[in-house]
């Protein structure tokens with residue numbers, strides 16, 4: 197596999213026609229006077245993974261001498277959270293595992309987080325929408341009740357994290373941030389009598405600038421242009437599901453009160469619906485469902501939307517199916533049907549009473565895994581390397597795990613004088629992360645598939661549901677272990 | 683033991699120029715093109731490189747008096763394609779590296795690989811010379827001497843190691859270190875390098891090793907200490923574990939691959 201990786205860079209000149217510059221532009225830049233500025237590390241993508249990576253490199257003494265550039269097509273500065281209101285939350289939230297938080301603490305970034313907007317949770321209720329079988333995820337280590345309950349994960353707005361990383365990066369300084377500027381194309385360099393840059397990726401930017409990279413890092417998300425340049429295939433499938441997200445207001449701060457927050461997830465035949473706690477009475481929704489239902493949820497009135505969310509945690513799949521099929525009037529349907537439902541109101545999230553304006557959005561869900569994360573002078577991190585179904589809240593955390601591993605790989609290379617872009621230096625990173633991410637992707641994918649059977653005899657579905665719940669038990673251990681980073 | 687000392691000391695009477703073994707040089711010429719292929723025949727040398735730096739760091743930190751220089755000057759003898767020379771040049775506490783090899787083929791590879799890294803190309807950092815150590819002009823002053831002389835995986839390829847070492851020593855500053863790595867001449871090393879590495883697993887090409895030229899760690903330190911003017915010999919064995927990599931295994935210097943370091947007495 198590694199051997200192939202060395203070859204694909206050479207092939208990549210052919211395989212990226214759509215990323216190459218138009219011939220006219222090419223001529224303009226092909227002169228020797230216009231030789232690219234060279235960096236040790238060029239990171240494409242200033243999302244959670246890219247920002248965390250450059251911060252990690254800057255914060256470490258070993259790697260602090262590296263010359264680093266960060267390229268982001270969105271305006272990083274405009275994307276920062278400024279004077280946020282305590283009752284308005286972004287709809288893009290993630291649950292950060294203790295392992296991710298520990299890493300962010302280690303590099304010194306965590307203290308820049310607006311902690312008033314972070315919500316730790318101590319319990320997770322997961323149940324099967326068909327059979328009702330439940331499994332409670334609470335911290336296994338705490339078998340004794342009198343011990344302070346420990347945190348399963350921390351709910352945080354992605355923007356809170358990226359803002360903190362940017363603030364800290366500014367403090368650390370000495371980094372070239374190129375934003376808002378897009379990567380237009382990536383080619384390999386030339387050989388001159390003085391320098392042979394034929395193994396160096398040369399990045400052409402939308403502002404006409406050209407920069408060369410000893411090590412090019414693709415933190416550029418699921419459609420990674422860096423991955424395309426590297427010629428790495430990313431395999432997987434689309435789930436034919438959309439993830440609806442929304443910021444919700446509940447009737448109270450939760451059944452456990454402020455100090456003991458609970459996350460809820462119910463597996464419905466169309467996909468899981470999850471409600472995750474934010475500070476106070478706020479919560480964030482992640483509802484995976486088929487595209488038609490997602491479209492309907494986005495088009496119905498606010499009252500009907502609230503009724504659908506409340507129904508999703510309380511009513512039977514049959515009731516839900518009916519409510520999804522009508523174009524309006526979900527609120528009345530819910531009020532009538534909920535009276536006849538057996539749901540124990542304290543075992544489901546508190547009632548949703550409001551949804552923040554403009555916060556309902558949806559994303560297509562897919563599973564992808566790149567064949568390799570490394571090649572000569574290229575490494576992929578985060579969603580550029582893997583995209584996962586959000587049902588286990590692992591995507592961003594996997595990216596933080598990648599970043600921690602890549603930073604330590606680069607450190608080891610610097611300490612022993614290796615070229616940080618060489619395949620030999622980078623192969624340790626691939627070895628540390630590939631199998632681990634692959635296991636997580638596989639488990640989450642199977643979990644989705646176990647439940648995603650939309651038709652067939654009810655009996656079959658029920659037994660499938662039961663089986664799935666049985667299979668959850670070892671999974672529980674798996675997830676709790678991953679979360680703790682052990 | 684007796685026999686092996688004889689084997690080693692025999693060489694001392696030999697004519698200096700003859701330490702170069704022409705079949706060895708042509709063998710490495712042949713390997714030149716694949717020197718930097720991470721999955722080629724030199725992969726084991728690449729994987730060993732980080733341990734070399736760890737060993738050097740440990741030698742330097744073992745001395746009680748300050749180092750000869752805050753930024754070190756290296757002479758790397760038998761540098762091959764430049765695996766160690768390049769890496770030493772990149773370290774922040776390196777002033778410069780002079781790297782020499784008798785084989786023109788591998789040296790051409792080293793020169794051309796150096797051009798891939800602007801840092802190595804900056805003036806005065808890394809200099810390659812195609813010469814056997816015997817022909818390297820002797821230093822005219824103390825300032826032309828080196829803080830560290832390295833010879834990694836070289837003396838096992840040398841016909842007359844004692845004369846080879848004698849040619850190297852004048853280039854070292856008082857208080858500086860000679861650091862090398864090689865393979866002990868034992869039954870295990872015969873099996874692991876000749877039979878396993880060359881014949882069975884083919885991780886290094888056939889003909890890379892001549893087991894009769896292997897030198898044991900005690901022979902090396904005895905030779906240096908008998909000359910006088912040397913202190914603090916150190917050695918540690920390293921073992922290659924497939925799928926894991928090189929690991930230091932104290933005591934294994936008696937079995938196979940090992941690092942050796944010895945310090946020239948300060949003035």
Ligand SMILES: Cc1cc2nc3c(=O)[nH]c(=O)nc-3n(C[C@H](O)[C@H](O)[C@H](O)COP(=O)(O)OP(=O)(O)OC[C@H]3O[C@@H](n4cnc5c(N)ncnc54)[C@H](O)[C@@H]3O)c2cc1C
Nearest residue numbers: 241243244245269291379416417439578579589591592593
């Ligand atoms: C509905 C939903 C819910 C989720 N919930 C969770 C959760 O609870 N927990 C969790 O851990 N994860 C969750 N995830 C996943 C998480 O959001 C992603 O894994 C994470 O955002 C990926 O971060 P990243 O930095 O790798 O990529 P991204 O955030 O995608 O960042 C990539 C960046 O690269 C930039 N870029 C792309 N192309 C170029 C170019 N050509 N030039 C310059 N810049 C470029 C983009 O503008 C972008 O800013 C969820 C995902 C979804 C869809």
Ligand SMILES: C[S@@+](CC[C@H](N)C(=O)[O-])C[C@H]1O[C@@H](n2cnc3c(N)ncnc32)[C@H](O)[C@@H]1O
Nearest residue numbers: 702710760761762765783784785814815834835
């Ligand atoms: C196994 S290689 C080791 C290369 C390098 N030190 C490394 O470990 O990466 C041995 C090298 O020693 C060189 N060599 C052999 N005899 C030599 C001599 N007398 N003077 C200089 N170089 C010599 C060979 O040409 C060959 O490149």
